[in-house]
Amino acid sequence: MSRSAPHVRPAQALLLALLLVLGAVAALGGARTASASAAPSAAAAHPVRVMPLGDSITGSPGCWRALLWNQLQDAGYTNIDFVGTLPPQGCAVPYDGDNEGHGGILATNIANQNQLPAWLAATSPDVVLMHLGTNDVWSNIAPAQILAAFTKMVGQMRDSNPAIQVLVAQILPMDPSNCAECAQRVVAFDAQIPAWAASVSTAQSPVTVVDQWTGFDDATDTVDGVHPNDAGIAKMAARWYPPLAALLSQDGGTAGGTSAGTSAGTSAGTSVGTSSGTSVGTSAGTSAGTSTGTSVGTSAGTSAGSTAGSTGGTGSPACTAALTVSSSWQGGYQAAVTVTAQQAITSWTVTLTGVVVSQGWSGTFVTNPDGSVTVHSEPWNGTLAAGASTTFGFIGGSTAPTPPLTLTCTTP
Incomplete structure (x- = not known):
């Protein structure tokens, strides 16, 4: 996206510092444990x-x-x-920088001009990370039109x-000085993405x-109300x-143990902190990122097991909960909890x-007098069909949970 302020490259020193933090995460055991099971156990035949x-x-x-x-x-995850088709750009650190990030491009133009098939033919991707629609929203194109473009592009991806x-x-939120x-347009667009994803x-x-x-x-995470800063x-x-690691675990071995309670096959909703592991079935619909979000879809099947850095949960017959730590650092960690319905429920x-x-x-958090934390479902992610899953996440204000915390899931 390149409409207003000039692109500002992240400060090299801070980027290097962030990477050092990631290294520290690995050393602390959040992203990579000392055990051999932390890396994929079997490399895929090809990257x-x-x-x-x-x-x-x-x-x-x-x-x-x-x-x-x-x-x-x-x-x-080295494989x-x-x-x-675009080359790397400078980020002060070594990395594989090939990408398909075209400044100023609209999703609707990509679809209308059939630009994507040539990019797919040249690169043959297995996974696409798609952050598109910012320029369309800026141009006041209706969410339905943007999502129709998404649908066409997904079809072209599947043809490839x-x-x-x-x-x-x-x-990302957007609040440029000239728009x-x-x-609010971003909020309206993001709110429709989960239902669209479930449908395709x-x-x-x-x-x-x-x-x-x-x-x-x-205000604090961008340089101009649009483009992210460090x-x-x-x-x-x-x-x-977390969601990319989950896919890579399926394709290239089990990373950090097998998945504890990850929803399977398809997850159309909030993916923050999704556990990495094997899965079965389909799950559709969690968060739209705001209170205006919607939840759609059903799931068939769940998965079970244990994850290094995660704690399996317990629960009533109606639902179960499982926690996965996706990253940690000195003084804190990020985790996700996957709630899976064992029967149709309307809240958890x-x-x-x-x-x-x-x-x-992706939940309403209440700290109780005894120090425990209760998380209640939101209106958009409380209703789950039997076997369906949703995920909420949190930042823990200490080191990764040792001893492991306990979880219980109930339906009021």
């Missing part, structure tokens, strides 16, 4: 080809890609290849690779929604990592014992 697709937020220079690449490498997996972002309406997702070619909106502040690129990388409550929550999303 998993990942296409970052978007506008200038992805490509100019899009240094969230550098952070994400190095975080994946540190976690043991990957970032692909695109029937088993392609798509991670589509609920785009007073843009902020298939078991063979899942479409997973990644919530890049929640927790991102255009803090913003770190948040973007942190949001892409998860109680966490042994944790201090400094920030949470």
